[in-house]
Amino acid sequence: MDVSAATTALATALRYDPSLAGEPDRLARALEDLLPGDERTVALLVAAARAGVPELLAGGHAEQARDRLTGYAGFRPEIAAQLLAAWSGDDTGTPAESPGPPAAVALGDGPVLALVTGSGVFTGSAGAWRRVASPPGATSRDVALAGGHVLWTAPGGVFARRLTADDPRPHHHTADEPRPNGHIDDEPRIVATADQVRYPLAAVCPDGSTVDVFWTPDRVRIEHAALRDWGGTSSLTVPPAPSGERLTALAAATGSARTVWLAALTEAGTTACARWDLTAGIGDWTPVDPPARLATLTLAGRWLLAYTVTGHLLAYDLDGARQWRSVDHPAGVARFARAPHAIAATRDLLLVAGPSGTWTAPLDSLTEVPRLGPATLLNL
Numbered sequence: 001m002d003v004s005a006a007t008t009a010l011a012t013a014l015r016y017d018p019s020l021a022g023e024p025d026r027l028a029r030a031l032e033d034l035l036p037g038d039e040r041t042v043a044l045l046v047a048a049a050r051a052g053v054p055e056l057l058a059g060g061h062a063e064q065a066r067d068r069l070t071g072y073a074g075f076r077p078e079i080a081a082q083l084l085a086a087w088s089g090d091d092t093g094t095p096a097e098s099p100g101p102p103a104a105v106a107l108g109d110g111p112v113l114a115l116v117t118g119s120g121v122f123t124g125s126a127g128a129w130r131r132v133a134s135p136p137g138a139t140s141r142d143v144a145l146a147g148g149h150v151l152w153t154a155p156g157g158v159f160a161r162r163l164t165a166d167d168p169r170p171h172h173h174t175a176d177e178p179r180p181n182g183h184i185d186d187e188p189r190i191v192a193t194a195d196q197v198r199y200p201l202a203a204v205c206p207d208g209s210t211v212d213v214f215w216t217p218d219r220v221r222i223e224h225a226a227l228r229d230w231g232g233t234s235s236l237t238v239p240p241a242p243s244g245e246r247l248t249a250l251a252a253a254t255g256s257a258r259t260v261w262l263a264a265l266t267e268a269g270t271t272a273c274a275r276w277d278l279t280a281g282i283g284d285w286t287p288v289d290p291p292a293r294l295a296t297l298t299l300a301g302r303w304l305l306a307y308t309v310t311g312h313l314l315a316y317d318l319d320g321a322r323q324w325r326s327v328d329h330p331a332g333v334a335r336f337a338r339a340p341h342a343i344a345a346t347r348d349l350l351l352v353a354g355p356s357g358t359w360t361a362p363l364d365s366l367t368e369v370p371r372l373g374p375a376t377l378l379n380l
Contacts, residue, residue, distance in 0.1 A: 108145030147205030311336030
């Protein structure tokens with residue numbers, strides 16, 4: 001089977017109609033048009049669909065999908081591997097996918113970008129996006145990046161895959177432009193198990209090895225899970241959402257060698273932060289009343305960055321003056337008429353998904369008030 005051709009055909013068919021993955025007969029007719037004369041590949045891809053492979057992969061259960069193909073469907077291991085590659089969109093010879101407008105975003109060092117769109121979870125950068133997973137109801141899911149992993153929510157819990165950086169040619173990118181890395185090199189790991197996990201999700205890697213994951217089963221309780229190569233369970237207690245209100249945003253970032261900051265925003269408009277002393281535990285939520293109602297927030301080191309519902313960017317120094325400051329809009333993109341719906345940041349880059357598109361801008365977080373450089377609009 002030509003895995004590259006199969007992956008391209010599947011991506012084209014599912015981009016046209018994602019429901020084809022659950023309707024093998026209709027999928028067969030679509031693939032026959034996209035792979036004329038290749039009845040064997042069409043039959044193999046459709047057999048995988050009948051075996052439930054798309055649903056298993058969407059839930060992050062790659063090993064179960066492999067077992068289903070080799071056991072239930074009776075395929076040889078090498079054929080099963082080819083089918084998994086095609087259905088996962090993991091063939092390195094396939095053209096880069098176009099994710100579409102994101103509902104959620106994440107940003108990691110490198111920089112690596114992650115997006116949740118209507119068609120799935122993606123990592124990479126402009127022109128080099130790779131599909132990580134295709135959870136059902138994707139636009140109600142969330143994504144995070146930390147410690148060389150991409151994490152996402154899906155039916156069944158929170159899942160993670162390890163990232164491996166490509167080696168892009170340096171002269172193709174400026175220092176502030178996202179590079180086309182963020183490809184994936186292993187099968188999904190289950191970080192936490194729950195019936196239905198949607199949003200929000202946050203992750204941080206303060207010690208360079210353990211990824212601390214914060215997620216919520218009901219948007220009020222906040223759970224912690226530790227992703228380690230050697231396994232283990234979490235004994236960290238996280239205070240529930242401020243005032244027992246439903247969460248709309250949750251962020252985590254390293255403040256210092258011994259400190260992690262958490263920030264939360266609720267449906268009722270409550271904004272609060274909590275300090276995690278790595279030797280003593282997480283303190284209570286402390287309200288940080290903004291001058292206007294917020295729509296979304298993120299963390300960049302000690303800075304809490306947030307957009308108001310009217311589209312103004314504010315910054316709050318969690319470890320200094322503890323005052324709200326206005327941040328100037330970057331050059332290169334139109335000023336928002338209303339708030340963006342998703343933002344993410346590192347100490348030196350801001351990622352924003354809003355009414356005028358999705359863009360990145362260099363962030364200087366070492367000044368008295370954070371400053372943004374010229375923005376670069378992403379072609380999604």
